[in-house]
Amino acid sequence: MDDDRPIFLQIAELIENSIIDGSLVEEAQVPSTNELAAFHRINPATAAKGVNQLVSEGTLYKRRGIGMFVAGGARARLRERRRERFTEQYVEPLLAEARKLGIGHDELMKMIDSFGAAVGRDLG
Amino acid sequence: MTTVVTAHGVTKRFGDVTALDDVSFALAEHTIYGLLGRNGAGKTTLMQILTGQAFASSGKVSVFDAPPVENPAVLSKVCFVRESQRYPHVYTVRHVFRTARRLFANWDDTFAHGLAADFQLPAGRLVRRLSRGMLSALGVTVGLAARAPLTFFDEPYLGLDPAARQLFYDRLLADYAEHPRTVVLSTHLIDEVSDLIERVLLIDRGRLLLDEDTDDLRGRAVAATGRAEAVDGFAAGRTELHRERLSGLVRSTILDGLGPHAKALAQELNVELEPLSLQQLVVRLTAPPTTTAPADREAAR
Numbered sequence: 001m002d003d004d005r006p007i008f009l010q011i012a013e014l015i016e017n018s019i020i021d022g023s024l025v026e027e028a029q030v031p032s033t034n035e036l037a038a039f040h041r042i043n044p045a046t047a048a049k050g051v052n053q054l055v056s057e058g059t060l061y062k063r064r065g066i067g068m069f070v071a072g073g074a075r076a077r078l079r080e081r082r083r084e085r086f087t088e089q090y091v092e093p094l095l096a097e098a099r100k101l102g103i104g105h106d107e108l109m110k111m112i113d114s115f116g117a118a119v120g121r122d123l124g
Numbered sequence: 125m126t127t128v129v130t131a132h133g134v135t136k137r138f139g140d141v142t143a144l145d146d147v148s149f150a151l152a153e154h155t156i157y158g159l160l161g162r163n164g165a166g167k168t169t170l171m172q173i174l175t176g177q178a179f180a181s182s183g184k185v186s187v188f189d190a191p192p193v194e195n196p197a198v199l200s201k202v203c204f205v206r207e208s209q210r211y212p213h214v215y216t217v218r219h220v221f222r223t224a225r226r227l228f229a230n231w232d233d234t235f236a237h238g239l240a241a242d243f244q245l246p247a248g249r250l251v252r253r254l255s256r257g258m259l260s261a262l263g264v265t266v267g268l269a270a271r272a273p274l275t276f277f278d279e280p281y282l283g284l285d286p287a288a289r290q291l292f293y294d295r296l297l298a299d300y301a302e303h304p305r306t307v308v309l310s311t312h313l314i315d316e317v318s319d320l321i322e323r324v325l326l327i328d329r330g331r332l333l334l335d336e337d338t339d340d341l342r343g344r345a346v347a348a349t350g351r352a353e354a355v356d357g358f359a360a361g362r363t364e365l366h367r368e369r370l371s372g373l374v375r376s377t378i379l380d381g382l383g384p385h386a387k388a389l390a391q392e393l394n395v396e397l398e399p400l401s402l403q404q405l406v407v408r409l410t411a412p413p414t415t416t417a418p419a420d421r422e423a424a425r
Contacts, residue, residue, distance in 0.1 A: 005342065033301075042320070043297075044304075
């Protein structure tokens, strides 16, 4: 855990990422707070706080005595929420830096296309 | 949440030196605390008072709802691991474990011997023949295996190499998860424990400076770097803890630097913001006031 945001938010986001990229499918059991704490070397209470946030948001649900599971429809909802934040998180700083360096619209578009092609990750 | 310890207006004087000055706080059960502060700040004195090894000059201390001094019912639930721990001359590691078994109700002998093996601590070795690192490993082992509901570690790492310290942190977390208790970790290696401790108690010159959730302190202070006018513009109306300069560039450490509009303002002013780690924050909050700071000298020129 290494950025300035609270660790419980980072834990919540790590679990969200696993759901979005499909490594945690819906109805799958998520690691226990003790497992998360041991793996990330953080306080179990902090791990529990991150997990509980996802429960209160409806991303995870609790089965008493068994553990936490990914809720149905969680992936679609998370993707929708991340898309809403995409502009602010990625497009805005990109445009700010481009403007600072005098990179124009066409040049920027060309950069995105050719970089994507070069690393084999063009958006299609 | 159940309270394990309350300290109310605790003051400790040694002659005309005030080691603790009107300190009040509470410790909750099942929580890992970081007790931070510079050498001589009063950390050990505070732990001695909480474990009944010293009296407060004034103020009230209650541990498990009772005064701790000469109170066996309370002290059987308390473990204090300190570097200067003395053992009888003839004691081996095994003797220490045997004594600990009698002292601590929750003592786990299997766990203790497992830890000793992990730390490569020879059970038959005389304690006085242990190296400094091994003595620390012994203290850590006793502190963990005692499973005392209230456990204090006073700089447990002295002489432990980084691998052994990691082992300590990992075993502490794993055992704490299975057997929750209140742990107070007094340490200078703040970066190493900042993800472990749930709450921070910061003592400076006998006074309690911070009593806050660790997560709330993350990003509490930022280093703002940029051209002097820009940084001045950003720092205006905020609490500046420290300032450094390099030719036209200024780095200012600012408390509560990340308000809602701080990032936008920084971008507009072309000021780079960098969050301060807990360790850096503690350094800035407890650094002695310098009479000839480089910035002042430059300003005087």
